[in-house]
Amino acid sequence: MSTSTPQSTPPSSTSPWIILAVASGAFAALNGVFAKLTTDDHTTAFAQSIAHLFGLDSSPVIEMLTRGACLGLNVLCNIIMWAFFTRALTAGPSTVKVSITNTAANFLATALLGMIVFQEAVGGLWWLGAGMMGAGCILVGMREGA
Numbered sequence: 064m065s066t067s068t069p070q071s072t073p074p075s076s077t078s079p080w081i082i083l084a085v086a087s088g089a090f091a092a093l094n095g096v097f098a099k100l101t102t103d104d105h106t107t108a109f110a111q112s113i114a115h116l117f118g119l120d121s122s123p124v125i126e127m128l129t130r131g132a133c134l135g136l137n138v139l140c141n142i143i144m145w146a147f148f149t150r151a152l153t154a155g156p157s158t159v160k161v162s163i164t165n166t167a168a169n170f171l172a173t174a175l176l177g178m179i180v181f182q183e184a185v186g187g188l189w190w191l192g193a194g195m196m197g198a199g200c201i202l203v204g205m206r207e208g209a
Contacts, residue, residue: 083151084161088168090144096176097137101130105181163200
């Protein structure tokens, strides 16, 4: 009769589900950026810059190709977001914790990308509200763990 003792694995500093949930939230934010760029005036200026870079005349074809690329990147980011999210749900301790982490990452990434890409002003009241939502999510997550 052999006895085997269970081997303990050292705890990792970061659980894989957290990384997957944060990545999912980030790709959700990128999805939104490319969705907006598909129809936004920024894309027209970007297409004109591309045409100028290659010494071409600005044409509707280049703009349509640029918008098509943004639409394709929108779809790709959406697919990646769902892949990461479903993997996080599988690896995570609960759907609530994964969803909270995903939402918080999406909120933060959306704000940062909006400020960087679209020069959107994100005021103190927005950050206060986002912080309150984050605190609420943490409280719900703590209750979920109990």
